[in-house]
Amino acid sequence: MLEICCPFCGRRNESEFSYGGPAAMRRPERPEDLSAEDWVEYLTVPSNPLGPVLEHWWHARGCGAWITVRRDTGTHEIKPDSDDA
Amino acid sequence: MMPNSYRLKDGGRIDRSKPLRFQFNGREYRGCQGDTLASALLANGIHLTARSFKYHRPRGIISAGCEEPGTFVELLGPDSSGNRAATMVPLADGLKAKSVNCWPSPEFDLGGINQFLAGLLPAGFYYKTFMWPSWRLYEPLIRRAAGLAEAPAGEFDGREFETRHAHADVLVVGAGPAGLSAALHAARAGARVMLVDENAEAGGSLLDGRERIDGAAPGEWVRSAIDELAGMNNVRRLGNSTAWGIREHNLALILERGGEKPGAMLRNWRVRAARIVVATGAIERTLVFANNDRPGVMLASAALAYVNRFAVALGRKAVVFTNNDSAYASAGCLKNAGIDVRAIVDCRRNVPEAAKLRADGVRILRGCVVSEAHGRKRVSGVTVRSRSTGEDCESIECDLLLHSGGWNPAVHLFSQSRGDLRFDDALAAYVPVASSHPVACAGAAGGRMTLAGSLADGARVGIEAAVAAGFPRIPAALPCASEDSYSIEALWNVEPRGAGRKCFVDILNDVTDGDIRLALREGYRNVEQVKRYTTGGMGLDQGKTGNINILGIIAAAQGLALSELGTTTFRSPYAPVEFGAIGGTRSGPVFLPYRHTPVTAWNIARGAVIYEAGARWRRPGYFPIGAETLDEAVERECKAVRNGVGVYDGSPLGKFELNGRDASKLLELAYANSIESLKPGRGRYGIMLSDDGLILDDGVVFRLSKSRYLATTSTANADLVHRHLEFIRQVERPEWDVKITEVTSQWCNATICGPQAREIVEGLGTDIDLDPESFPFMTWRQGRVAEFSSRVFRVSFTGELSFEINVAPRDFAALWDRIMDVGAPYGIAPVGSESNHVLRTEKGFLSLGHEVDGTVDPYDLGMGWIMSGNKLDSIGRRSVELRRQGGAPRRELVGLLPLDPNMAIPEGSPLTPEGRKTRTEGFVSACVKSVVKERWIALGLLERGRARIGQTAHARVKGAIIPAKVVAPCFYDPEGSKLRS
Numbered sequence A: 001m002l003e004i005c006c007p008f009c010g011r012r013n014e015s016e017f018s019y020g021g022p023a024a025m026r027r028p029e030r031p032e033d034l035s036a037e038d039w040v041e042y043l044t045v046p047s048n049p050l051g052p053v054l055e056h057w058w059h060a061r062g063c064g065a066w067i068t069v070r071r072d073t074g075t076h077e078i079k080p081d082s083d084d085a
Numbered sequence B: 001m002m003p004n005s006y007r008l009k010d011g012g013r014i015d016r017s018k019p020l021r022f023q024f025n026g027r028e029y030r031g032c033q034g035d036t037l038a039s040a041l042l043a044n045g046i047h048l049t050a051r052s053f054k055y056h057r058p059r060g061i062i063s064a065g066c067e068e069p070g071t072f073v074e075l076l077g078p079d080s081s082g083n084r085a086a087t088m089v090p091l092a093d094g095l096k097a098k099s100v101n102c103w104p105s106p107e108f109d110l111g112g113i114n115q116f117l118a119g120l121l122p123a124g125f126y127y128k129t130f131m132w133p134s135w136r137l138y139e140p141l142i143r144r145a146a147g148l149a150e151a152p153a154g155e156f157d158g159r160e161f162e163t164r165h166a167h168a169d170v171l172v173v174g175a176g177p178a179g180l181s182a183a184l185h186a187a188r189a190g191a192r193v194m195l196v197d198e199n200a201e202a203g204g205s206l207l208d209g210r211e212r213i214d215g216a217a218p219g220e221w222v223r224s225a226i227d228e229l230a231g232m233n234n235v236r237r238l239g240n241s242t243a244w245g246i247r248e249h250n251l252a253l254i255l256e257r258g259g260e261k262p263g264a265m266l267r268n269w270r271v272r273a274a275r276i277v278v279a280t281g282a283i284e285r286t287l288v289f290a291n292n293d294r295p296g297v298m299l300a301s302a303a304l305a306y307v308n309r310f311a312v313a314l315g316r317k318a319v320v321f322t323n324n325d326s327a328y329a330s331a332g333c334l335k336n337a338g339i340d341v342r343a344i345v346d347c348r349r350n351v352p353e354a355a356k357l358r359a360d361g362v363r364i365l366r367g368c369v370v371s372e373a374h375g376r377k378r379v380s381g382v383t384v385r386s387r388s389t390g391e392d393c394e395s396i397e398c399d400l401l402l403h404s405g406g407w408n409p410a411v412h413l414f415s416q417s418r419g420d421l422r423f424d425d426a427l428a429a430y431v432p433v434a435s436s437h438p439v440a441c442a443g444a445a446g447g448r449m450t451l452a453g454s455l456a457d458g459a460r461v462g463i464e465a466a467v468a469a470g471f472p473r474i475p476a477a478l479p480c481a482s483e484d485s486y487s488i489e490a491l492w493n494v495e496p497r498g499a500g501r502k503c504f505v506d507i508l509n510d511v512t513d514g515d516i517r518l519a520l521r522e523g524y525r526n527v528e529q530v531k532r533y534t535t536g537g538m539g540l541d542q543g544k545t546g547n548i549n550i551l552g553i554i555a556a557a558q559g560l561a562l563s564e565l566g567t568t569t570f571r572s573p574y575a576p577v578e579f580g581a582i583g584g585t586r587s588g589p590v591f592l593p594y595r596h597t598p599v600t601a602w603n604i605a606r607g608a609v610i611y612e613a614g615a616r617w618r619r620p621g622y623f624p625i626g627a628e629t630l631d632e633a634v635e636r637e638c639k640a641v642r643n644g645v646g647v648y649d650g651s652p653l654g655k656f657e658l659n660g661r662d663a664s665k666l667l668e669l670a671y672a673n674s675i676e677s678l679k680p681g682r683g684r685y686g687i688m689l690s691d692d693g694l695i696l697d698d699g700v701v702f703r704l705s706k707s708r709y710l711a712t713t714s715t716a717n718a719d720l721v722h723r724h725l726e727f728i729r730q731v732e733r734p735e736w737d738v739k740i741t742e743v744t745s746q747w748c749n750a751t752i753c754g755p756q757a758r759e760i761v762e763g764l765g766t767d768i769d770l771d772p773e774s775f776p777f778m779t780w781r782q783g784r785v786a787e788f789s790s791r792v793f794r795v796s797f798t799g800e801l802s803f804e805i806n807v808a809p810r811d812f813a814a815l816w817d818r819i820m821d822v823g824a825p826y827g828i829a830p831v832g833s834e835s836n837h838v839l840r841t842e843k844g845f846l847s848l849g850h851e852v853d854g855t856v857d858p859y860d861l862g863m864g865w866i867m868s869g870n871k872l873d874s875i876g877r878r879s880v881e882l883r884r885q886g887g888a889p890r891r892e893l894v895g896l897l898p899l900d901p902n903m904a905i906p907e908g909s910p911l912t913p914e915g916r917k918t919r920t921e922g923f924v925s926a927c928v929k930s931v932v933k934e935r936w937i938a939l940g941l942l943e944r945g946r947a948r949i950g951q952t953a954h955a956r957v958k959g960a961i962i963p964a965k966v967v968a969p970c971f972y973d974p975e976g977s978k979l980r981s
Ligand SMILES: [Zn+2]
Pocket: A006, A007, A008, A009, A010, A059, A062, A063, A064, A065
């Protein structure tokens, strides 16, 4: 059970959150401008590194905010995303 | 039998004035307050207490703690639970227990025949033998023959389970010398301290030993420490509580047993701690020699506990076999208790003088090993071998054989928290590596094997934990204690003389050193693989006493140092935990609570058959009258809707209000079809896709005003859509001005449907003009219906004229009653989900769980118009277009009419070419008895289905092929004149 820090609510149990996938890549502004290869790449090949990754989490049973956290997949160390701070 | 014939006259921490009666395997025995089941059995001279897992060899009690590999029992009656180590069951009056793994009793065990088949049961035996034709065929049989305790059959009468959450600055696990010292120092610094210990009484090893602290018996120091902690309001102490797991971010899981009364509560604590101090001591390991599993062969540390804590003489004549100093204290302790200690067999050539002093006057056989234990149901003697000659040199008669293979720091919790270990050659054990981790070991768990060392280490770790948690650094205050020496020489096994003599490395799982070597010969190299193949260390005790011997044997066989070998993973639970305790109160109706609308009670009173529908809603399936069957009730309800009027409760539909300047833009992005062009007051059906082009949900969107919308979703997907819309708003388009409010439970709706629906709404009384010219299909009006403030929507999920009357939940039951009153003369029928399914199938309306799976897109459903708008971007469009570029054949929605009108096709049936046994070309998604067609009709997804209208498709079901004519997917009012009326 991870402990995730919500910038609005503080440190809360993972059970209050819902995982929302990797946050490293933003959705392309205009998908129709991408080549088919690039679009498929975006959709189906998210990187899964060992180490720090950016992730979306939804504080569904809390304040309702979608937050971005930086989690180390090797150690579970969690830091708020510096871009958000 | 003499009661308690092995109970010592005096001493111990038991209360002889409080006798307790208990039953073991159906026989009555007596023990004392303060006994465990194990100590009480031993006090009665009962050493044969179990049969082993695979070979059904006679087994006894081996330890005094949670490491017990010998005797597991099943508790009966109000405390019923399986697989409890006898050493960890506090004795209670009336306790009933029985051995596992033997029938009818350990003395006379029918499964014991396995002993004589032992040669046929090698490592990997199950994998090798029972694979043909299928393991599944043999599994139940083997489990019954070898099985552990049975799962309790009945309800837990009066048994209570509970979960509690807590926070701590410093959680100290273990209330022995190191743990008490750590807790005292952390608490004195001001930290919120939680101290948990698996025993009822604090003290740990101090309860068993005879050391001195500040010149007094250690109990004095323990008492003063407990008194000081009890006086501080920043300390919480739990006894009878086993920390059985550490999860991410220092979440500790602790099982608290509710004490000694029958039916007591089990409470599982989930404690989030800033720092955790693991002061769980060390666990003595066994030595591996022939017949080291005989009853009466026990760990040396157990003797200290049974003699000193429980006042039990374990035998009359003892031999001690060791490779380290600590067993000398056990020998001395037995001698003081009047037991004849005939020899200490020490594998080492040199024994420290300090060790010898602890067993003054006992004969020591240096450089010798026990090569074999004799006796079957009880040890009767040992053969001693000289290591220098390799020859057996002596036989000694005994009824108790103590052995000690050294001590393993109990690093289980530390390791679970991802702490690293290293092999320490001086201790011949794995010890924790100090790290920046918020979990630290103290005392013997950290490799400090002396009392003074443990007290000092506890203080140091406690102080550091408090500092790390933000409290001031305080000086250590230490009592004066002895600094006993400890030395060891690794001895992983003693080669047996001749084949057929078993040397156990895992006593609980019946794994021998021979099994380990066999696994290595068969090519298993990696420690984890050997463990899985032999099951060594995979029992209830997790190999606490034996694992390192397995590692030692593997290392020796491969010519490696243990530091090169690596260890296996320590997993939770540290000790067996009841499922009930993990579940806590989350069982039955509160496991996942039902959702209700205000008319659930009315539905039940009306005799509705209640279903669980998407997202745990309790919804009426159908409303049988009298002895009506399901089919009869559904037909009657459907006919009422088609010919007269019906009403259903649409409240569980997901509802969201979107408000703001950019609400249109958000909906435009979220829905595949255009929403922006909608005029205020009007609604439109829409489909929402995910970015990979799959259908997420469908629903109707109404524009309430220029910048305000109401979007409805299917019941089951409301939460998913909420998450999706919020993701777009907050993550993809945070700059947009729009707010999303879930109003699912703010609006309840009664949907009146059927040709006479308008008369009912008029009869209720309303200020809304119901004329179809001024209030057409797919529009909404605000007004009063009956006396209730309402939003009325003209949508239709049945194909009939419908008014969806939305009111506040507080008004809903009253509105419902009014509708039934006004509708009575019209024969209004309440309609359940079964009839809704028939009505929507007749009309060819989608049901997400039926026609939509993870493959279809709007084109497949005949709704290409959804995708035709000239939209720049909406989620999912790109992927849908991309997927269709290849031109591969798609499965398309069609209607199906079984050639035999009285033949139903089971929903889900595959469609194959001519019904042959070949690749499917689709499936039947819905099949109902139509009231308008008076025959069975179906919907299905069929490859290139639209081009095949007029042809015949074939459903392949068990034992039959059902031909059906392919038709357009709408069986009723295809022009839609009814719903627009
Ligand atoms: Zn929050």
